[in-house]
Amino acid sequence: MVMWPLQLLAEKVKRFMPMRLYDTAQAAVVDIQLNDHVRMYVCGITPYDSTHLGHAATYLSYDLIIRRLEDLGHTVQLVRNVTDVDDSILPKARELGIDFLELAETEMNRFSQDMVALNTRRADSEPRATESIEGIVDLISTLVDRGHTYTTEGTTYFDVTTFPAFGKLSHLTEQEMIALAAERGGRPDDPKQRNPLDFVLWQPSADDEPSWDSPFGLGRPGWHIECSAMSMSALGPALDIHGGGADLIFPHHECEIAQSESANGEPFSKYWVHAGLVAYQGTKMSKSLGNLVFVSDLRKTIDPRAIRLALMAHHYRSGFEWFDDEGPQAQRDLERLVRSAGGAEPAKGGSLIDQVRDALDDDLNTPLVHQLLLKEAQAIEKGETSASPGCLVASAALCGIELR
Numbered sequence: 045m046v047m048w049p050l051q052l053l054a055e056k057v058k059r060f061m062p063m064r065l066y067d068t069a070q071a072a073v074v075d076i077q078l079n080d081h082v083r084m085y086v087c088g089i090t091p092y093d094s095t096h097l098g099h100a101a102t103y104l105s106y107d108l109i110i111r112r113l114e115d116l117g118h119t120v121q122l123v124r125n126v127t128d129v130d131d132s133i134l135p136k137a138r139e140l141g142i143d144f145l146e147l148a149e150t151e152m153n154r155f156s157q158d159m160v161a162l163n164t165r166r167a168d169s170e171p172r173a174t175e176s177i178e179g180i181v182d183l184i185s186t187l188v189d190r191g192h193t194y195t196t197e198g199t200t201y202f203d204v205t206t207f208p209a210f211g212k213l214s215h216l217t218e219q220e221m222i223a224l225a226a227e228r229g230g231r232p233d234d235p236k237q238r239n240p241l242d243f244v245l246w247q248p249s250a251d252d253e254p255s256w257d258s259p260f261g262l263g264r265p266g267w268h269i270e271c272s273a274m275s276m277s278a279l280g281p282a283l284d285i286h287g288g289g290a291d292l293i294f295p296h297h298e299c300e301i302a303q304s305e306s307a308n309g310e311p312f313s314k315y316w317v318h319a320g321l322v323a324y325q326g327t328k329m330s331k332s333l334g335n336l337v338f339v340s341d342l343r344k345t346i347d348p349r350a351i352r353l354a355l356m357a358h359h360y361r362s363g364f365e366w367f368d369d370e371g372p373q374a375q376r377d378l379e380r381l382v383r384s385a386g387g388a389e390p391a392k393g394g395s396l397i398d399q400v401r402d403a404l405d406d407d408l409n410t411p412l413v414h415q416l417l418l419k420e421a422q423a424i425e426k427g428e429t430s431a432s433p434g435c436l437v438a439s440a441a442l443c444g445i446e447l448r
């Protein structure tokens with residue numbers, strides 16, 4: 045086929061069209077304009093329980109974004125922290141009667157095994173809060189020097205009245221923020237706070253909790269300041285993409301913005317991309333309800349590639365319910381894809397991979413990708429001449445699913 049110059053130009057332009065993703069701060073799907081090198085920070089786990097399907101869905105979303113950005117020619121530097129000291133891991137370690145670092149170690153190993161099995165990219169660095177105390181203390185000191193803090197009875201707080209843009213990420217009213225803060229680990233009723241939305245930067249430790257020396261007294265950091273300090277030391281003051289579960293938008297990410305921008309005087313992250321939450325058969329999936337679906341349990345009967353495929357059938361942002369029959373269905377779908385691929389070499393081009401790329405660029409439309417892959421398998425089964433096992437292999441590989 046003769047390729048006319050205009051067609052060539054159109055193809056070229058298309059190839060350099062950016063991905064479009066929903067940016068929480070702008071509350072819209074926007075073109076993601078990035079330099080060659082992309083600095084991405086994704087809030088990691090608090091290692092006090094095993095990886096559940098909600099974690100898997102969240103980290104799979106960023107993995108797909110990274111794979112597509114790399115496909116577009118970017119290099120992506122991924123930093124995913126480990127919150128190994130905070131208000132959730134310490135009580136759990138106390139309940140189990142073990143050292144919190146021992147608990148962290150065990151759960152971090154389980155998490156790594158699950159992530160490797162799911163074929164998600166390894167993070168370039170995984171800073172741990174307990175190994176980042178110096179940077180955390182330095183950052184709090186900067187905030188103290190700049191007049192953003194106050195200390196009451198040994199606890200140092202961030203004073204939100206010094207950051208008028210507080211709320212710009214979540215777009216919540218003050219009353220909504222106060223209600224959510226109470227639900228998500230904040231202490232809006234704490235009489236030591238000047239404002240219900242102020243939050244802890246540094247606090248005294250209980251007798252059986254770890255503590256570090258600091259200019260603000262012996263104690264331990266608040267949760268939010270950990271991520272601001274860890275992202276800054278690994279990636280610098282400004283990020284390209286910051287990610288995490290949607291339940292982190294407020295207060296965690298709102299507080300990160302307040303701290304980082306108050307300390308550095310520049311925008312913290314160019315884009316904010318959040319993954320929706322996963323429910324289980326009609327009920328919110330939560331530790332307290334005891335209905336968490338663990339990846340390690342699913343892996344006993346379902347190929348991890350099928351878990352990936354099953355999660356891709358849901359849009360990353362919508363939040364979805366997981367039903368027990370989805371695993372076996374995805375296993376059958378995977379077997380069908382493998383059979384249709386027939387061990388073919390991955391093809392270099394083809395219309396399927398272009399359609400998959402377009403779908404990924406369209407705010408990570410993985411349900412459409414899922415459909416496209418299965419439709420191609422069906423066309424191969426029917427012997428349609430336009431169908432290509434090599435294209436199927438290459439398209440699935442772009443999504444982290446190896447069919448060969």
Ligand SMILES: [Zn+2]
Nearest residue numbers: 087088271296
């Ligand atoms: Zn975080």
